[in-house]
Amino acid sequence: MAHQISLFVENKPGKLDAVLASIIGKKIDIKAFMIASAGKFGVIKLLVDEPFKAREMLKDAGHAVALEEVVVVEIRDMPQGIKDITDLFASKGINIENAYGFSVQEKPKSLFIIETKEPSNIKEIVTAKGFKVLSDAQIYAL
Amino acid sequence: MYWDQATETMSRDQLEELQLKRMKETLNRAAKAPFYQTLGIADYVIKDLSDIQKLPVTTKQDLRDAYPYGMVCTPLQEIIRLHSSSGTTGIPTVVYHSREDIQMWTELVTRCMYMIGVRPDDVFQNMIGYGLFTGGLGLHYGAERLGCLTIPTGPGNTKRQLKFMKEFDVSVIHVIPSYALHLADTLEAAGIKPKKEFPKLKSAILGAEPHSEETRAKIEDFFGIDAFNSYGLSEMNGPGVAFECPHKQGLHLWEDAFCFEIVDPETLKPTSPGERGELIVTTLTRQAMPIIRYRTKDLTMRITAECACGRTHQRIERISGRSDDMMILKGVNIFPIQIEQILIGTPGVGRNYQIILESKGHNDHMILKVELDPSMFIGDISSLEKLRAKLIRELHDEILITPDVDLCEPGSIPVAQGKAVRVIDNREL
Numbered sequence: 312m313a314h315q316i317s318l319f320v321e322n323k324p325g326k327l328d329a330v331l332a333s334i335i336g337k338k339i340d341i342k343a344f345m346i347a348s349a350g351k352f353g354v355i356k357l358l359v360d361e362p363f364k365a366r367e368m369l370k371d372a373g374h375a376v377a378l379e380e381v382v383v384v385e386i387r388d389m390p391q392g393i394k395d396i397t398d399l400f401a402s403k404g405i406n407i408e409n410a411y412g413f414s415v416q417e418k419p420k421s422l423f424i425i426e427t428k429e430p431s432n433i434k435e436i437v438t439a440k441g442f443k444v445l446s447d448a449q450i451y452a453l
Numbered sequence: 454m455y456w457d458q459a460t461e462t463m464s465r466d467q468l469e470e471l472q473l474k475r476m477k478e479t480l481n482r483a484a485k486a487p488f489y490q491t492l493g494i495a496d497y498v499i500k501d502l503s504d505i506q507k508l509p510v511t512t513k514q515d516l517r518d519a520y521p522y523g524m525v526c527t528p529l530q531e532i533i534r535l536h537s538s539s540g541t542t543g544i545p546t547v548v549y550h551s552r553e554d555i556q557m558w559t560e561l562v563t564r565c566m567y568m569i570g571v572r573p574d575d576v577f578q579n580m581i582g583y584g585l586f587t588g589g590l591g592l593h594y595g596a597e598r599l600g601c602l603t604i605p606t607g608p609g610n611t612k613r614q615l616k617f618m619k620e621f622d623v624s625v626i627h628v629i630p631s632y633a634l635h636l637a638d639t640l641e642a643a644g645i646k647p648k649k650e651f652p653k654l655k656s657a658i659l660g661a662e663p664h665s666e667e668t669r670a671k672i673e674d675f676f677g678i679d680a681f682n683s684y685g686l687s688e689m690n691g692p693g694v695a696f697e698c699p700h701k702q703g704l705h706l707w708e709d710a711f712c713f714e715i716v717d718p719e720t721l722k723p724t725s726p727g728e729r730g731e732l733i734v735t736t737l738t739r740q741a742m743p744i745i746r747y748r749t750k751d752l753t754m755r756i757t758a759e760c761a762c763g764r765t766h767q768r769i770e771r772i773s774g775r776s777d778d779m780m781i782l783k784g785v786n787i788f789p790i791q792i793e794q795i796l797i798g799t800p801g802v803g804r805n806y807q808i809i810l811e812s813k814g815h816n817d818h819m820i821l822k823v824e825l826d827p828s829m830f831i832g833d834i835s836s837l838e839k840l841r842a843k844l845i846r847e848l849h850d851e852i853l854i855t856p857d858v859d860l861c862e863p864g865s866i867p868v869a870q871g872k873a874v875r876v877i878d879n880r881e882l
């Protein structure tokens with residue numbers, strides 16, 4: 312299973328830079344990131360090559376940080392691939408907490424990241440339908 | 454159980470007689486200071502203690518206007534020390550002490566410490582600022598006079614504080630309440646059990662910051678100790694003005710050294726018993742720089758009932774705020790301490806906060822900035838929104854106003870040292 316870092320940030324100019332500065336250039340590579348915003352604050356979601364190490368670094372820098380298991384599914388093409396998955400979830404009556412997608416540059420591949428309270432269930436369901444679920448190492452190897 | 458039984462348990466009649474005698478001496482001395490000369494203090498006649506209400510009050514601004522020596526009434530060669538208040542801008546307020554003044558101050562602090570059970574075999578760690586600030590040196594002199602092994606760590610350097618507490622088997626600490634909570638957080642995060650780590654620790658003296666009963670309870674519960682409220686201000690020496698006895702039902706204000714009044718901050722008329730007001734204090738033994746009817750701006754209440762400890766000196770209630778800290782929003786009086794209480798009772802947020810007041814059209818509006826507690830963050834935005842809504846609801850229940858709550862990153866709000874400036878008023882007049 313893959314891990315995602317969640318990071319609390321205030322919605323202010325420069326805040327994002329300041330947060331990322333505590334991991335960038337310190338041998339942590341960010342594969343993807345997404346910002347969920349709620350007015351004056353937000354939560355940054357990060358996929359990085361070494362999530363456990365990155366969490367410790369961010370924690371030491373004083374940030375509010377959490378590490379969660381997420382289901383990362385490989386999909387062929389962006390709009391249709393995502394629809395296939397959401398249709399699948401709808402048919403099974405599964406609730407998704409949060410999800411986002413991103414494309415891997417220079418490769419005809421996209422990833423769909425799903426946050427859920429029961430990651431192992433979701434993993435079974437999507438693999439049964441023939442989707443590939445990626446681990447931390449596999450994401451980074453893309 | 455008393456350091457100075459004769460003084461501490463003196464009958465009210467004797468105590469008031471002593472106060473009257475010392476009040477007259479104080480006026481005579483003050484008449485030599487240029488500031489009180491201009492006020493014509495020599496012309497005031499004091500026949501009994503209630504005549505004190507006829508005397509002019511002294512404000513912090515007066516002290517500034519008299520800077521540097523306008524309040525001094527003895528030759529400089531008799532003065533051995535000065536302390537200065539933490540004013541960050543403009544002219545500082547300076548208080549001068551003769552050798553006798555320092556001795557009296559030390560005596561009062563020793564009395565306080567003995568009262569809560571500090572004895573010569575105690576090891577005392579003083580985590581409050583030394584230097585111009587009176588908190589550190591005041592307790593330091595008292596502890597040494599009592600005969601404690603005194604460790605002058607001063608504030609900060611949490612790692613070293615905890616190391617010293619453990620390795621020297623510290624039994625009594627003097628600490629700012631917010632720093633005591635910070636020590637608790639640090640220990641909790643490291644999974645250290647305070648009772649095991651500091652088996653000898655028995656009491657904490659909480660000074661330099663008004664705090665709530667909830668804060669005291671939190672400190673006592675976490676460390677498994679007794680915590681006592683210490684009140685003082687640099688104009689009245691510093692610590693040693695009023696202090697809780699083991700019954701923790703208000704602070705005995707040492708009336709042999711100070712004469713105190715509680716007045717309405719607007720009219721300066723005495724409040725009725727059981728009514729809160731501003732504390733006004735007159736020095737009764739100060740030689741180098743007597744101060745008459747000093748407006749402390751601290752809000753409290755007089756407790757006239759006899760205390761079970763047998764001390765006859767009247768008590769004041771714990772400081773509930775400062776008259777200049779009080780915010781009036783939409784006609785409602787609000788004290789920062791009310792907000793502090795809510796924050797302490799809300800898991801998920803830190804205790805450091807800032808209040809910003811703004812005008813929204815013709816209305817007052819409050820923004821409360823509070824830090825997220827990193828250990829409670831689970832990564833999703835919906836729990837943050839719930840936390841924010843809960844804070845708004847509870848604040849509304851307490852202060853009857855619906856503030857905006859901004860959740861801020863941990864460590865982003867400046868930590869308050871001493872008496873904090875937590876309120877930023879940007880309202881248009």
Ligand SMILES: [Zn+2]
Nearest residue numbers: 698760762764
């Ligand atoms: Zn008492």
